[in-house]
Amino acid sequence: MVQLNNVRMVYSSSGTEALNGVSFKVDDGEFVFLVGPSGSGKTTIMKLITGEVNATSGRIIVNDFDMRRIKRRKLPQMRRTLGVIFQDFRLIENMTVYDNVAFAMRVVGASNRQIRKRVPYVLELVGLEGREKRFPNELSGGEQQRVAIARALVNNPRMIVADEPTGNLDPVRSLELMLLFEKINSMGTTIMVVTHEKELVNAFAKRVISIDNGVVIGDGMDGYFGNEA
Amino acid sequence: MTEWMGISGMKLNRVGYLIREGFRSIFTHGFMSFASVTIIMACLIIMGSVSLLSLNIDALIKDLENQNEVVAYVDEKINDDAQIRAIGDAIRTIGNVQSAEFVSRGEAMDKFMSNYDSDLMEGIDETVFRHRYVIHLTDISLMAQTKAQLEAVDGISEAKAHTQYAKAFVSIRNVVTVVSLVLIVILVFVSIFIMTNTIKLATFSRREEIAIMKMVGATNSFIRMPFVIEGLVLGILGGGLGYLAEWGIYDGLTVKVVGSMAGSFLNIIPFTSVALFVFIIFIGLGILVGVFGALNAIRNYLKV
Numbered sequence: 001m002v003q004l005n006n007v008r009m010v011y012s013s014s015g016t017e018a019l020n021g022v023s024f025k026v027d028d029g030e031f032v033f034l035v036g037p038s039g040s041g042k043t044t045i046m047k048l049i050t051g052e053v054n055a056t057s058g059r060i061i062v063n064d065f066d067m068r069r070i071k072r073r074k075l076p077q078m079r080r081t082l083g084v085i086f087q088d089f090r091l092i093e094n095m096t097v098y099d100n101v102a103f104a105m106r107v108v109g110a111s112n113r114q115i116r117k118r119v120p121y122v123l124e125l126v127g128l129e130g131r132e133k134r135f136p137n138e139l140s141g142g143e144q145q146r147v148a149i150a151r152a153l154v155n156n157p158r159m160i161v162a163d164e165p166t167g168n169l170d171p172v173r174s175l176e177l178m179l180l181f182e183k184i185n186s187m188g189t190t191i192m193v194v195t196h197e198k199e200l201v202n203a204f205a206k207r208v209i210s211i212d213n214g215v216v217i218g219d220g221m222d223g224y225f226g227n228e229a
Numbered sequence: 230m231t232e233w234m235g236i237s238g239m240k241l242n243r244v245g246y247l248i249r250e251g252f253r254s255i256f257t258h259g260f261m262s263f264a265s266v267t268i269i270m271a272c273l274i275i276m277g278s279v280s281l282l283s284l285n286i287d288a289l290i291k292d293l294e295n296q297n298e299v300v301a302y303v304d305e306k307i308n309d310d311a312q313i314r315a316i317g318d319a320i321r322t323i324g325n326v327q328s329a330e331f332v333s334r335g336e337a338m339d340k341f342m343s344n345y346d347s348d349l350m351e352g353i354d355e356t357v358f359r360h361r362y363v364i365h366l367t368d369i370s371l372m373a374q375t376k377a378q379l380e381a382v383d384g385i386s387e388a389k390a391h392t393q394y395a396k397a398f399v400s401i402r403n404v405v406t407v408v409s410l411v412l413i414v415i416l417v418f419v420s421i422f423i424m425t426n427t428i429k430l431a432t433f434s435r436r437e438e439i440a441i442m443k444m445v446g447a448t449n450s451f452i453r454m455p456f457v458i459e460g461l462v463l464g465i466l467g468g469g470l471g472y473l474a475e476w477g478i479y480d481g482l483t484v485k486v487v488g489s490m491a492g493s494f495l496n497i498i499p500f501t502s503v504a505l506f507v508f509i510i511f512i513g514l515g516i517l518v519g520v521f522g523a524l525n526a527i528r529n530y531l532k533v
Contacts, residue, residue, distance in 0.1 A: 050444070073448070080446035092438050107447040109243050155445065 002026040002049060002159065002192070007058030009044050009214075018044040019214040022058070026192060028158065031185045033201045034194045035224055036211035042194045045211070046163050049192075050084055051075050063158050080108055083152025083160040083189075087167035089144045091136040097123070097147050098132040104151045122150045126180060142173035149180065159190035166197060174200055198224040247451070251458025258430065262463055265427040269467025269518055270474060272420040273511050276413050277475040281507075283409040285498055290398050292496060294369045297398070299390040301329075301379045303360040313360060316384040320362055323382075325375045327365045334358040359386075370399045417514065424463070424522025428456055432526055439530050449531045456523040464519020468512040475507060476500055 002025070009019040019041045026032050036042050047053045049062050051070065060067040063081040070078060091100050101122060102115045110118070123129055126146040136144055145165055152160055162181070166174035178193075178200060185191045195201060201208055202223045210218035255262045303316060313331065320329045332340075337358040362385075366375055372395040379388040432439065442452050479500045487497060500507075 076443075076446040076448045078446075079444065084444050090437065090441055090444075092441065103441075104445040106243070106246055107442050107445050107451060109451075151445070 001028050001061070001063060001190070003059070003061040004045070004048075005059040007048065007060060008056045009041075009048065009053070010056045011053075017214060019048075019055075022211070022214070022216055024209050024216060024219055026159075026190060028190055029185075029188060031182065031191045031204075031206045032193070033204075033206055033208045033224075034192055034211065035196060035198075035201055035208055037196060040211045041214040042196075042211055043163060044214075046161060046194055049161055050082060051078060080155055081158045083149075083155070083157040085145070085148050085152050085160065085162035085165050087164035089136070089141075089148045089168075091144060091147055091151075093136055095135075096132065097128060097134050097136070097139070097150075100136070100147055101150045101154050104154050108155055110155075118154060119150075122154045125153070125184075126150045140173075141168050142176065145169065145173075145177060146180070149177075149184075153184065153189075157189065159192065160184065161192045161194070163194045164196070165193065166195065166200060171199075175203065178204060243451075247454040248458055250455035251462065254435075254455060254459045255462060258427075258434075261427045261430050262459075265424055265463050265519075265522075266467045266470065268423045268427075269420055269464060269515055270471040272416045272518075273468060273471035273514060274475050274478065276416045276514070277471070277507060277511065278478065279409045279412050280510075281475075281479060281498075281503070283405045284503065286405050287402060288498055289495065290402050294395075294398060295365065297366075297369060297372075297391060297394055299364040299366065299372065299376060299379065299388055301362045301364060301382070301385045301388040303362070304384050304386045305359055307360070307384050312384065316382060317362060319382045320364065320379065320385075323375060323378050325367050325371050325378075327367045329362045329364045332361050332363055334360050337361060369395045417518065420514075420518040421521050421525065424460060424518050425525040427463075428460055428523045428526035432456065432530055436530060443531075452531060453524070453527055456527045457520055460519035460521075460523030461516060462519070464515035464517070464522075465512060466515075467519070468515025471515070472508050472511040475511070476504070 004025075005023050007019055007022045008017070010017045022041070022045065034042055034045060044053070048055055048060055048067065051062075051067060055068060058068075062078060065074070065078040065081075067078075092103065095103060098119060101119050105115045105118065120129070120132070123132060126149050128143065128146050128150060131139065131143065136147065139147070145168075149160075149162075149165075152162075160181070165181075166177055169177065174197070181191050181193060182204070205221065207221055208218065208224060209216060210224070301320060303313060307313060307316070317329055317331055320326055334355050335358075337360075338353070338355045341358070342353075364375075364379070366372060372390050373392045376388045376390045376392065379385055439452055483497050483500070486495065
């Protein structure tokens with residue numbers, strides 16, 4: 001569950017006001033699109049949720065963690081409840097598909113046995129069976145993003161947050177990816193997809209939170225609201 | 230402490246993984262690892278050589294100090310044995326007196342005569358010489374003070390001491406100690422600086438990996454551990470190899486110095502008598518430099 005209450009964010013380095021009074025709540029098990037043009041504040045919301053930056057004022061709850069009061073040493077625990085996916089995949093180039101996914105489990109202290117059991121299951125779930133020994137540069141963009149999804153899923157997070165996951169993919173691959181997210185959502189994981197692709201959003205009848213100029217301008221099931229790109 | 234090392238609650242296979250990662254990094258950055266080991270080695274050898282030199286100078290000065298004696302002459306009017314013994318006892322109560330040996334005028338003359346051609350000295354009467362106490366001091370730097378105390382003893386007419394030599398010895402020793410300490414401190418910092426930069430290169434090429442680790446919820450100690458292990462291993466390697474090199478250099482130089490004319494009179498400390506001490510210091514400093522360098526290098530990447 002993610003809840004933002006009257007969140008304001010001013011970057012101290014540049015003095016830019018990225019968010020001004022943003023409030024919304026995403027319940028467990030929901031599938032939500034967070035949309036808006038570039039510079040609208042989408043990425044800032046992502047960073048606030050993952051604990052990369054701290055809000056100037058307001059209240060943010062992520063999976064029961066109060067992000068404005070969280071202690072630094074508690075951040076890893078909070079992050080383990082999230083699976084994060086980026087536009088540029090962020091895979092480790094010199095590791096195989098299998099190791100990229102297993103790596104995320106090792107980091108949180110899983111045993112070799114747990115890893116051997118869980119990784120093939122997750123790779124199959126995202127449709128990458130048979131690709132275990134490939135390296136990221138031997139895969140297509142869509143496949144690389146699936147590795148990133150497998151990595152985000154492998155620790156069984158309560159919520160997946162994807163920042164422009166289809167930004168580097170063609171429309172067909174993008175659609176496939178969204179279907180994959182839908183499948184994951186149907187298994188109980190909350191999904192929040194940050195995007196500015198209107199057509200993709202409108203192809204799914206999901207809740208859409210629209211942001212522009214750091215303010216929520218729409219929240220509902222009516223599709224993409226506001227300007228694209 | 231355990232939290233800092235990242236061991237708390239960590240399963241054994243996780244420790245194994247972190248150790249493997251540490252070693253992997255050493256080999257992936259082979260050249261930089263080689264460079265850091267060499268630098269640690271070089272710094273330790275310079276440091277060790279300066280310390281061993283200062284140790285030898287110290288021993289040499291101590292040796293010379295022991296030969297530097299104070300002579301206290303007994304009043305010529307006193308010839309009574311009991312009285313002379315009482316003077317000796319009074320001398321020995323002075324704090325800085327390590328030993329006081331009585332030399333009678335007869336013994337003093339014999340010693341004197343043995344140094345010169347006896348024909349020339351024929352006819353010299355032993356009354357020309359005075360009874361005396363030959364005194365060795367505990368602390369040579371207090372020589373002038375002790376001399377005054379000796380002269381204040383009843384029955385001592387005069388005390389002779391080479392205070393100017395004593396001053397020179399003390400100042401040489403002080404200079405050697407200060408110079409070697411300063412050098413050691415500088416070299417420790419230089420080594421930590423170089424080690425920091427070496428591991429920084431390793432962390433730079435792995436910053437993406439570190440960012441991903443943070444993103445999936447790795448603790449700081451978990452991220453730190455492989456780098457600390459890398460620093461530790463490089464430090465131990467540098468320390469160990471430096472120790473062997475130091476041993477070789479020292480033994481080689483000892484043979485040369487003792488073999489030369491001037492050096493044959495010197496009493497050089499054999500390496501074996503300080504080997505354990507040097508080993509502990511080298512390994513200890515190697516570990517200190519390696520681990521501090523690693524912690525220093527990784528600090529910036531852990532802030533997010």
